[in-house]
Amino acid sequence: MKNLIKSALLLVAVSMFMMGCGNNGNKTQEKAGALGSNAAEKVYVAPGEHDEFYAFLSGGYSGNVTVYGLPSGRMLKEIPVFSQFPTSGYGYSEETKPMLNTSHGFIPWDDSHHPDISQTNGELDGRFIFINGNNTPRIAKIDLSVFETTEIIEIPNSAGNHSSSFVTENTEYVVAGTRFSVPVPQVDMPINEYKGKFKGALSFISVDPEHGHMDLKFQIIMPGFNYDLSHPGRGNSHGWFFFSTYNTEEASTLLEVNASQNDKDFIAAINWKKIEEYVNNGGGKKMPANYAHNVYDESTHNATSTMKKEVLVVDPTEVPGAVYLLPTPKSPHGCDVSPDGEYIIGSGKLSADLTVHSFTNMLKAIEDKKFDGEAYGIPIMNYDDVVAGVVKSGGLGPLHTEFDAKGNAYTTFFISSEVVKWKLGTWEVIDRKPTYYSVGHLMVPGGNSRKPFGKYLIAMNKITKDRYLPTGPELEHSVQLYDISGEKMELLSDFPSHGEPHYAAGCPADLLKPKSKKFYKMEENKHPYAIKAPQDAKVVREGSNVHIYMSTIRSHFTPDNIEGIKVGDNVYFHITNHEQDFDVPHGFAMIGANTSEILVMPGQTKTITWQPKQVGVWPFYCTDFCSALHQEMQGYIRVSPQ
Ligand code: CUK
Ligand code: CUA
Numbered sequence: 001m002k003n004l005i006k007s008a009l010l011l012v013a014v015s016m017f018m019m020g021c022g023n024n025g026n027k028t029q030e031k032a033g034a035l036g037s038n039a040a041e042k043v044y045v046a047p048g049e050h051d052e053f054y055a056f057l058s059g060g061y062s063g064n065v066t067v068y069g070l071p072s073g074r075m076l077k078e079i080p081v082f083s084q085f086p087t088s089g090y091g092y093s094e095e096t097k098p099m100l101n102t103s104h105g106f107i108p109w110d111d112s113h114h115p116d117i118s119q120t121n122g123e124l125d126g127r128f129i130f131i132n133g134n135n136t137p138r139i140a141k142i143d144l145s146v147f148e149t150t151e152i153i154e155i156p157n158s159a160g161n162h163s164s165s166f167v168t169e170n171t172e173y174v175v176a177g178t179r180f181s182v183p184v185p186q187v188d189m190p191i192n193e194y195k196g197k198f199k200g201a202l203s204f205i206s207v208d209p210e211h212g213h214m215d216l217k218f219q220i221i222m223p224g225f226n227y228d229l230s231h232p233g234r235g236n237s238h239g240w241f242f243f244s245t246y247n248t249e250e251a252s253t254l255l256e257v258n259a260s261q262n263d264k265d266f267i268a269a270i271n272w273k274k275i276e277e278y279v280n281n282g283g284g285k286k287m288p289a290n291y292a293h294n295v296y297d298e299s300t301h302n303a304t305s306t307m308k309k310e311v312l313v314v315d316p317t318e319v320p321g322a323v324y325l326l327p328t329p330k331s332p333h334g335c336d337v338s339p340d341g342e343y344i345i346g347s348g349k350l351s352a353d354l355t356v357h358s359f360t361n362m363l364k365a366i367e368d369k370k371f372d373g374e375a376y377g378i379p380i381m382n383y384d385d386v387v388a389g390v391v392k393s394g395g396l397g398p399l400h401t402e403f404d405a406k407g408n409a410y411t412t413f414f415i416s417s418e419v420v421k422w423k424l425g426t427w428e429v430i431d432r433k434p435t436y437y438s439v440g441h442l443m444v445p446g447g448n449s450r451k452p453f454g455k456y457l458i459a460m461n462k463i464t465k466d467r468y469l470p471t472g473p474e475l476e477h478s479v480q481l482y483d484i485s486g487e488k489m490e491l492l493s494d495f496p497s498h499g500e501p502h503y504a505a506g507c508p509a510d511l512l513k514p515k516s517k518k519f520y521k522m523e524e525n526k527h528p529y530a531i532k533a534p535q536d537a538k539v540v541r542e543g544s545n546v547h548i549y550m551s552t553i554r555s556h557f558t559p560d561n562i563e564g565i566k567v568g569d570n571v572y573f574h575i576t577n578h579e580q581d582f583d584v585p586h587g588f589a590m591i592g593a594n595t596s597e598i599l600v601m602p603g604q605t606k607t608i609t610w611q612p613k614q615v616g617v618w619p620f621y622c623t624d625f626c627s628a629l630h631q632e633m634q635g636y637i638r639v640s641p642q
Contacts, residue, residue: 036490060500073495082110089598122450137161235341358388402447404454445506520603529574560635587623
C-alpha cells in the first residue's frame, strides 16, 4: 500500500515535471512573498559605479555566453562561442571562421550549458572560462582578459556533451562527459541492440598550465549509461571526478525507463589521477577518431583549425581501483561536490529527498572491499556504505546544489519551484524561497570551488510567464537574485536573460578588472595582412583575388575610393584599426555582401570577403558610431565588367 501511494505520488511528480508547471498561481504571493525589505537599495548600482561580481550565464540554444553584473543584473556583454555573431562578425570574418570547424564541417550553432571558471588550488583564478557545446560535442575556452573565445576542441566518441565542462582543482583538466551513449567507434547497427554495445565516453582534456592550450589527453570508455552531470573532487577528493548517470538499464528508448525498472542509478566515481598515471606509463590504446581543434592566436588575430586523427582510450576495467559506481536514487540530474570535497550530492529528480554521499565513507568501503556486485567489471558500492545523509527537503524535483562559505547548501527544486537552503552535516532544512518559475540551475559566485563568495545567489528559471511585459509568445528566461548573506534568503530582483541559461559561473569583479585588456598594441599585430600605418594602405590583385589592405582611424577609411574591381572577383577587405585607445572599434559593412559587418578592435586586423555581382559604384561604411564624423566614414568601390 505504502509503495502504491509512493508510486502514485511519483507519477504526479513525473507528470508535473514533464509539464514543467510550478507554483505559478498566486499573483500576490509571487510579487511580495520572498522580497527583502530593502531590496531596491541592495541592487542599486549608481551611474558610473561598477558591480561587485561578474556572472557568466550560458546561452543555451543561443550557443553563447552572456555576461551580467551582480547585483544590478545589468547585461554587460554577449560573448559568441558556438554561433556566428553579426554584432562582432565572429564566425563571419575570415579570421574567426575556422573556430566553428568540426569533423562534420562548418557548424555555426550549438547548445551551451555549463560555464566553469579556471581554478588554481581550488580557487577561481579568473584566467579562462570553459563552456560546453552539447549538440556537436565541443568544449570552448574564453580568454577572460579579452572576453573572447580563443579555443574550441571537438569531442569524438561523444554525443550530447552534457556532463561538461567542469575543471579540476588546478585546471589540470576540463572534463566532458557524454549524455548519449553511442557505438564507439560509430557503426551501422540495429538501435535496439544498444544494451552492452553502446558506450559512454568520459573525456579528460588537459589544459597546459602556461598558455592554457587544450589537448584531449584520454577518454574513459564506460558502460552505455547516460552521463548527465559531473563535478570534480576538491581538497581530500582532489584527483577524483563524479558523474551522475541515468538509464543504467541501457534502454534504447527511455519511455519505460522513467516509470519502472531500477529504483537506483549511479554516481560514477573516477579516480582520474590513477588513470592519468596509467596513461603516462603507456596504458590505454590509440583509436582512430576525427575531431577538430581550433585555436585563435591573439597576436596574428587568426584562428587555425587542425583535424586530429586519433584519440587515446582507456578501458576502466584495466585500471583496478580507478572507477566505482555509487547507487543513488533514480535519475539523478545534478552531481555536486561540497567546497571541502567531502560530500557528493546526487539529485534524483524523481525523488523528494536529496542523497548525500560521503567521500570518506566511499574510501573506507573500498578499503574494506565491501561491494554490492558489479557492472561490466566496475564495482558497485553498497548504498548504505556510501551515504552520509539524506535531506528531507519537502520539495519536489531536486536538480542542482551550490554552496556558501558557511557550510550551507542551496538546492533548486524544479517541480515545486523553490530554492531550499540546508546545512551540510546535519541535513536540516533552514529556509526555502519560491522561484518564478520552475528553476533549473542556481549559481553562487565561486559556488563550484573551495572558496564560495556567499553573498548572492541567482536562480535561473525555465518558465517566465507573467514576470515581465508580454513580448508575444516568447519571453526571455527569468533570473532571480537572492541575498544569501543572512540566515534567511531574501529575493532582491528579477532580470531577463538571453537564450536559455542553464548554468552560470560568477566571480568577484576585482579578479578580472585589473587584467582586462584595453586595446591591442599595434606593434604586436602579427596579422599577415596588417599594415602598420594608413599610408601603407594598398590594393593588390592576384588573379581574380583582390586584397585590399585598408586602414581605419577616426574617421576615415584609407583607401576610400577603389577602382579596378571586376564582376566575379573575390575581394578581401583586410581592415586594420589603427586606433590605440580604449573602446574605439570601427565597423565595416559593404552593400550586397552576403556576410555580416565586422567590428575591428583597436590594433586588430579583420577580413571579410565580397563577390561583386553587378557593375556600378557601390558604397561601404563604418557601422560603429565612432566620432562626430562617423557618418563621414564611408567609401566607394567601382565595379567594372570582367
Ligand atoms: S542543465 Cu543542461 S538540461 Cu540542469 Cu545543467 Cu538544463
Ligand atoms: Cu568608424 Cu564609425
